Amino acid sequence: MAQLLIVDDERHITDRLSELVPWSESGIKGVHKAYSAEEALDVMEACTIDIVLTDIRMPGMSGLELSEQIRRRWRKTKCILLSGHAEFEYAKEAIRHGAVSYLLKPAKDEELLAAVAQVRTELEEEWREIISQERIAQAMRENLPQMRGNLLGELLLGKRYAAAELRDKMTMLSVPGFYEQGFALMLVRLEQPFHNYDPHSLALVEYAVGNMAEELFQPDCELWHGKDVHQYLVFLITHKEENGDCAELYRMLENKAGQLKDAIHTFLRGSATILISRTGVFPADLATMYDGTLSTLRKRIGDVSDLIMTVSDAAIGESETCSLSSLYELPSLSHLLEAGQWQQAEQRLKSIAAELQTEEQLLEAYFVIASAASSYAHKSGQRLSDLIGPGYEKLTVGLPFRNAQQLLDWSLELLGRLSSEAESEKQDSRAKLIADVRQFVEQHLDEDVSLTAIARHVYLHPVYISKIYKLETGENITEYVYRIRMEKAARLLLDTSDKIYEIAARLGYQRAHSFIHVFKKHTGLTPQEYRDKYGS
The missing domain is CATH 3.40.50.2300 (Response regulator)
Structure with a gap:
C-alpha cells in the first residue's frame, strides 16, 4: 500500500x-x-x-x-x-x-x-x-567475501545460532564444508609498518593477505577468513583429506604459514606474527580454540613480532577452565536490556547461572550483571537506586551471594523491576503523546492539523506518531481529525446561529462548498438540512 x-x-x-x-x-x-x-x-x-x-x-x-x-x-x-x-x-x-x-x-x-x-x-x-532473485543473487555474489567474514566475526565474538540456522547461513554464503568437520585456526597479527596505514590502505593489505593465504593453502585445504575485534586476521582451515596423520598436518600448516609470512615480507614489505591452533570440530570448539589462541598471543608472545607459533593444548585448557561463554555471548546482557528484550535477558541470566562453578566466576558474573543494569539505568536517564528500590542495597555491600542460585534469584528480581519500570514508562509516554496530539488538534482545527504539523508540534517522526496513535486508540489520526471536525460541526450547527460559511472557517475549511460536501458525506444531510431536522 x-x-x-x-x-x-x-x-x-x-x-x-x-x-x-x-x-x-x-x-x-x-x-x-x-x-x-x-x-x-x-x-x-x-x-x-x-x-x-x-x-x-x-x-x-x-x-x-x-x-x-x-x-x-x-x-x-x-x-x-x-x-x-x-x-x-x-x-x-x-x-x-x-x-x-x-x-x-x-x-x-x-x-x-x-x-x-x-x-x-x-x-x-x-x-x-x-528485489528479484537474480539481482539479489548477483549482489550476494559480489559481497560474499565480506558477508562470510562478518559471519565468522560474529561467531568469534560469541554469537550463537541454532544448528539449522547456522547451516543455512553457511550454505547461503557458500562457506566451505566446515560444519561438524575438523579444523584448525590460524591467527595473523599484522605488524610494522601496517600499524601506521590509513584504513583504506590497511584494507587493501588485509585483502591481499587473504588472497595470498587462499593461494598458498589450496588445493589441499579450504579456508574461511575474517577479522576479529582486535583487528587480527582469523583463518579457519579444514584439510580435504580427513583422517590424515596429525603430525604431518601440523607440519604442513606450519610450512604454509611460513610461506605466508615470507610473502608478506617480500610483497607487502611488512611483518606479521602467525599462530596456529590445535585441531577441533566446528562449531563446538571454535570459541575454545579462539580464546586459547588469543591467550597464547597475550601471555607468551606479547609485543614480540615476526613469529610463527603452534598453540599448545595447555593454553587452550587454561582458557577453557576460566571462560564463562554465556556471560559474554552476543548480543550481550547490556544489549538485551537496552533493546527491552526481557525474555531473552531472562534466559541469558539462567544460562550464566548454569555455568557458574567457582566463587571467582560468581564474582565475575555479579559484576557484569550489576554493570549491565547500571548502564541501562543511566542510558535511560535514571538512577539505578530509583529503578530497583531496596534491591540496590545489595550492590553496595560487596558480593552478597554464596551460590549461583542466590545470584540468579536476585538477578531475576532485578530484571523484573527493570522491565516493569520500562513498561510503565512506555505506557505513560504513549498516554502523554495521545493527549498532546488530541489537544493540538482540538485547539487548531481552523489551522493546519496535518500529520506533518502534529509531528512538528510534538517533535517526533510522523510515521512513529501515526503508528502509536493507531496502536493505542484503534483509529488513524486522519480519521480522528475528520471525526472531531464533524462532531464539532454538528454541535455548532445545533448550538449556535453562526452561518454555514462561518462554521466552515472555524473548522479549517476555506470554502463553505468543501465543508458542505464533506458534512453531507458524513451525515447524509447538508449542514442546513441537519440544522433544520435536529435544531430546536
Missing part, C-alpha cells in the same frame, strides 16, 4: 481531494497534504512518500520545480501533475524531466484514481525488479 502527497496552494482543493476521493480503491494507504511546494518538501523529509499529486501553478516554487527537486532527491517517488490548458506545454516538459503523468484540471475522481493506480503499479514493478 502506497503513501500519497497532495500539493496545492488552494487549501479547499487539497482538503477536498484528500478527504472525498476514495484513494484506498487505488491502493493508497495514507494521504498527506501540503499547501505549498516548500511545505511538500518538508513532508517529503519527514515521511516516506511514494506518489506526489501536485498542481503546476503555485506561488513561490512551482509544481514543475517541485517535481524536479523530488526527482533529484527521492528517485523512487513518482509525480503526477495537475495542469490547466494554459500549462499543457509545461506539463509535457515536466514529463521529459521525470514526472510520470499529468491530468488536466478539473480532473474527475475516476481519472485521479486511475492515474494513481497506474503509477502505483509501475512502482510495484520497479520494486519487484529491485
Whole structure:
C-alpha cells in the first residue's frame, strides 16, 4: 500500500481531494497534504512518500520545480501533475524531466484514481525488479567475501545460532564444508609498518593477505577468513583429506604459514606474527580454540613480532577452565536490556547461572550483571537506586551471594523491576503523546492539523506518531481529525446561529462548498438540512 502527497496552494482543493476521493480503491494507504511546494518538501523529509499529486501553478516554487527537486532527491517517488490548458506545454516538459503523468484540471475522481493506480503499479514493478532473485543473487555474489567474514566475526565474538540456522547461513554464503568437520585456526597479527596505514590502505593489505593465504593453502585445504575485534586476521582451515596423520598436518600448516609470512615480507614489505591452533570440530570448539589462541598471543608472545607459533593444548585448557561463554555471548546482557528484550535477558541470566562453578566466576558474573543494569539505568536517564528500590542495597555491600542460585534469584528480581519500570514508562509516554496530539488538534482545527504539523508540534517522526496513535486508540489520526471536525460541526450547527460559511472557517475549511460536501458525506444531510431536522 502506497503513501500519497497532495500539493496545492488552494487549501479547499487539497482538503477536498484528500478527504472525498476514495484513494484506498487505488491502493493508497495514507494521504498527506501540503499547501505549498516548500511545505511538500518538508513532508517529503519527514515521511516516506511514494506518489506526489501536485498542481503546476503555485506561488513561490512551482509544481514543475517541485517535481524536479523530488526527482533529484527521492528517485523512487513518482509525480503526477495537475495542469490547466494554459500549462499543457509545461506539463509535457515536466514529463521529459521525470514526472510520470499529468491530468488536466478539473480532473474527475475516476481519472485521479486511475492515474494513481497506474503509477502505483509501475512502482510495484520497479520494486519487484529491485528485489528479484537474480539481482539479489548477483549482489550476494559480489559481497560474499565480506558477508562470510562478518559471519565468522560474529561467531568469534560469541554469537550463537541454532544448528539449522547456522547451516543455512553457511550454505547461503557458500562457506566451505566446515560444519561438524575438523579444523584448525590460524591467527595473523599484522605488524610494522601496517600499524601506521590509513584504513583504506590497511584494507587493501588485509585483502591481499587473504588472497595470498587462499593461494598458498589450496588445493589441499579450504579456508574461511575474517577479522576479529582486535583487528587480527582469523583463518579457519579444514584439510580435504580427513583422517590424515596429525603430525604431518601440523607440519604442513606450519610450512604454509611460513610461506605466508615470507610473502608478506617480500610483497607487502611488512611483518606479521602467525599462530596456529590445535585441531577441533566446528562449531563446538571454535570459541575454545579462539580464546586459547588469543591467550597464547597475550601471555607468551606479547609485543614480540615476526613469529610463527603452534598453540599448545595447555593454553587452550587454561582458557577453557576460566571462560564463562554465556556471560559474554552476543548480543550481550547490556544489549538485551537496552533493546527491552526481557525474555531473552531472562534466559541469558539462567544460562550464566548454569555455568557458574567457582566463587571467582560468581564474582565475575555479579559484576557484569550489576554493570549491565547500571548502564541501562543511566542510558535511560535514571538512577539505578530509583529503578530497583531496596534491591540496590545489595550492590553496595560487596558480593552478597554464596551460590549461583542466590545470584540468579536476585538477578531475576532485578530484571523484573527493570522491565516493569520500562513498561510503565512506555505506557505513560504513549498516554502523554495521545493527549498532546488530541489537544493540538482540538485547539487548531481552523489551522493546519496535518500529520506533518502534529509531528512538528510534538517533535517526533510522523510515521512513529501515526503508528502509536493507531496502536493505542484503534483509529488513524486522519480519521480522528475528520471525526472531531464533524462532531464539532454538528454541535455548532445545533448550538449556535453562526452561518454555514462561518462554521466552515472555524473548522479549517476555506470554502463553505468543501465543508458542505464533506458534512453531507458524513451525515447524509447538508449542514442546513441537519440544522433544520435536529435544531430546536
